[in-house]
Amino acid sequence: MAEHVSTAGPTGRSTGLSAGVVTGVVTAPRRPGGTAAGATAERPAVPPEAVVAGPGPAPGGPVAGRPRARRLGPGPRRPYARLVGPLLLLAVWAGASAAGVLDPRVLPAPWSVVRTGAELWSGGTLRTDLGTSLWRAAQGFAIGLTAGVVLALAAGLSRVGEALIDGTVQVNRAVPTLGLIPLFILWLGIGETFKVVIIAIVVYIPVYLNLHAALAGIDARYVELAEVLRFGRWRFVRQVVVPGALPGFFVGLRLAVTGSWLSLVVLEQINATNGLGYMMFQAQNYGQTQVIVLGLLIYGVFGFASDTAVRLLERRVLSWRRSLSS
Amino acid sequence: MAPIAEQLTRPAVRLAALTRSFGSRTVLDAIDLEIPAGQFVALLGHSGSGKSTLLRAIAGIDHDTAGSGGLSAPERVSVVFQDSRLLPWSRVLENVLLGVGKRDADGRPPAERGRAALAEVGLAGRERAWPGELSGGEQQRAALARALVREPELLLADEPFGALDALTRIRMHALLRELWQRHRPSVLLVTHDVDEAAALADRVLVLERGRISVDLEIDLPHPRSYRDPLLGEYRERLLAALGVRPDGAPATGAARDGAASAGSAGPGGES
Numbered sequence: 001m002a003e004h005v006s007t008a009g010p011t012g013r014s015t016g017l018s019a020g021v022v023t024g025v026v027t028a029p030r031r032p033g034g035t036a037a038g039a040t041a042e043r044p045a046v047p048p049e050a051v052v053a054g055p056g057p058a059p060g061g062p063v064a065g066r067p068r069a070r071r072l073g074p075g076p077r078r079p080y081a082r083l084v085g086p087l088l089l090l091a092v093w094a095g096a097s098a099a100g101v102l103d104p105r106v107l108p109a110p111w112s113v114v115r116t117g118a119e120l121w122s123g124g125t126l127r128t129d130l131g132t133s134l135w136r137a138a139q140g141f142a143i144g145l146t147a148g149v150v151l152a153l154a155a156g157l158s159r160v161g162e163a164l165i166d167g168t169v170q171v172n173r174a175v176p177t178l179g180l181i182p183l184f185i186l187w188l189g190i191g192e193t194f195k196v197v198i199i200a201i202v203v204y205i206p207v208y209l210n211l212h213a214a215l216a217g218i219d220a221r222y223v224e225l226a227e228v229l230r231f232g233r234w235r236f237v238r239q240v241v242v243p244g245a246l247p248g249f250f251v252g253l254r255l256a257v258t259g260s261w262l263s264l265v266v267l268e269q270i271n272a273t274n275g276l277g278y279m280m281f282q283a284q285n286y287g288q289t290q291v292i293v294l295g296l297l298i299y300g301v302f303g304f305a306s307d308t309a310v311r312l313l314e315r316r317v318l319s320w321r322r323s324l325s326s
Numbered sequence: 327m328a329p330i331a332e333q334l335t336r337p338a339v340r341l342a343a344l345t346r347s348f349g350s351r352t353v354l355d356a357i358d359l360e361i362p363a364g365q366f367v368a369l370l371g372h373s374g375s376g377k378s379t380l381l382r383a384i385a386g387i388d389h390d391t392a393g394s395g396g397l398s399a400p401e402r403v404s405v406v407f408q409d410s411r412l413l414p415w416s417r418v419l420e421n422v423l424l425g426v427g428k429r430d431a432d433g434r435p436p437a438e439r440g441r442a443a444l445a446e447v448g449l450a451g452r453e454r455a456w457p458g459e460l461s462g463g464e465q466q467r468a469a470l471a472r473a474l475v476r477e478p479e480l481l482l483a484d485e486p487f488g489a490l491d492a493l494t495r496i497r498m499h500a501l502l503r504e505l506w507q508r509h510r511p512s513v514l515l516v517t518h519d520v521d522e523a524a525a526l527a528d529r530v531l532v533l534e535r536g537r538i539s540v541d542l543e544i545d546l547p548h549p550r551s552y553r554d555p556l557l558g559e560y561r562e563r564l565l566a567a568l569g570v571r572p573d574g575a576p577a578t579g580a581a582r583d584g585a586a587s588a589g590s591a592g593p594g595g596e597s
Contacts, residue, residue: 221411225411225424227387228387229425229476231424239413243416244415320414
């Protein structure tokens with residue numbers, strides 16, 4: 001109702017100013033049934049005295065107009081809009097290189113970076129380095145994600161679990177994970193294991209923190225509803241707790257994805273004999289700026305792609321929230 | 327009246343000296359009450375009079391309150407809250423089926439019963455909608471469908487129409503009454519709306535300072551017209567019991583004192 005009233009006022013003015021925006025938005029599909037909206041969806045069988053009691057004319061629910069952009073919102077969503085910033089940056093870079101403003105020793109032109117990438121790829125070294133890095137990130141991410149979810153569920157659903165786990169994780173969180181590297185090298189050697197473990201630790205912490213907070217923050221009204229409906233514990237967890245905690249879980253998941261790439265950079269630049277970080281470290285010794293930039297670009301692309309993948313997954317799984325965010 | 331009440335053998339709800347308190351404040355003070363099976367009862371009171379506490383006690387969701395007294399309620403109880411309390415991540419049909427077991431007595435599968443319940447409240451075709459796509463009135467209808475699909479012996483409603491606009495509320499009144507006539511659960515409708523109570527209920531209770539100050543049977547046929555002068559009389563009696571004079575001004579003196587004396591001074595209203 002309030003929305004109806006508030007949009008009614010400025011409509012006349014805003015259509016003049018931004019008619020294109022207002023009419024151009026027909027994205028959000030509403031009312032899938034499509035048949036009865038507003039007045040007809042309400043019960044048709046109104047007893048006669050209802051007419052007497054309602055003093056105003058025009059009975060019926062709020063008018064369901066066509067969807068239009070929220071006046072105070074950021075405006076309609078455009079597909080692939082997120083790519084605009086990175087592409088613009090690339091264009092500026094290419095333009096500056098072509099104009100000769102950029103010294104290639106400081107920042108080589110995009111095409112020379114791409115050429116270097118093609119050479120390294122056909123030579124086979126880039127393929128190996130990339131594969132190694134991806135495998136490390138994937139392993140660490142999978143282990144960290146599993147650990148984070150299991151620990152958060154254990155801590156969020158039982159008091160014993162909370163007593164055992166929550167404080168321990170908070171201590172772990174307070175210790176800088178990268179500060180654990182020397183100890184882990186002594187324990188696990190300089191091979192793959194310690195790298196995967198470090199990535200897993202970096203990943204599990206945001207997953208745990210956000211999922212645990214989401215579990216603890218389940219709306220008490222829904223708990224009450226579950227009580228009234230005589231839910232068993234399992235049904236309560238499956239139908240109320242887990243779906244209610246999913247939005248928080250996805251916040252953690254996105255932080256975790258970024259975290260896994262970040263820790264990979266550090267690990268491969270300090271202690272590695274292969275991988276993207278190692279490739280860049282070697283390039284520094286030989287002054288190959290284009291190889292360093294290539295490595296950075298690959299990190300950037302993969303970080304962006306994995307974040308986008310999580311976003312898409314989130315939109316799919318949380319489709320019930322789309323009406324709010326779009 | 328009361329052809330229903332005569333058929334009844336045992337009361338659906340029985341409270342014996344039910345007392346509830348928050349800290350040192352007594353919210354319900356030794357309440358004795360019987361609600362016969364199938365009776366439609368409205369519970370009126372000022373905010374803070376303990377209406378919701380009473381409902382929550384009967385529903386068994388008043389964990390944080392200390393109390394004593396006897397309480398018996400049926401096995402199958404449904405509650406409708408002021409907010410529809412639909413789970414936003416479940417579709418409408420899934421929400422309706424939340425409290426439903428595998429099969430009912432007739433052996434009908436749950437989905438079919440859920441669809442039937444949604445059709446009964448006028449939401450046929452909206453099974454796959456998200457709760458966020460429904461209007462406030464539609465959400466409350468879905469909540470009613472969820473309450474009724476469990477075939478409750480007792481329906482507890484805590485200001486179920488309080489958040490709806492006036493027109494939607496009138497339609498919901500008719501719907502609730504119609505559903506009650508078809509399913510015949512006992513109903514305890516908590517409200518602060520005197521018109522709502524007088525129009526819907528067969529018996530109206532007024533809760534005042536933790537005690538039932540008025541227990542009034544409304545012996546009028548349904549559907550009731552708001553223009554019926556007899557209904558107007560009942561309304562005025564209830565308003566007086568709540569400390570409001572017919573012209574809308576509070577009764578002389580403190581409203582609460584006025585209400586208490588009006589309640590006790592209305593022997594015609596006591597049953």
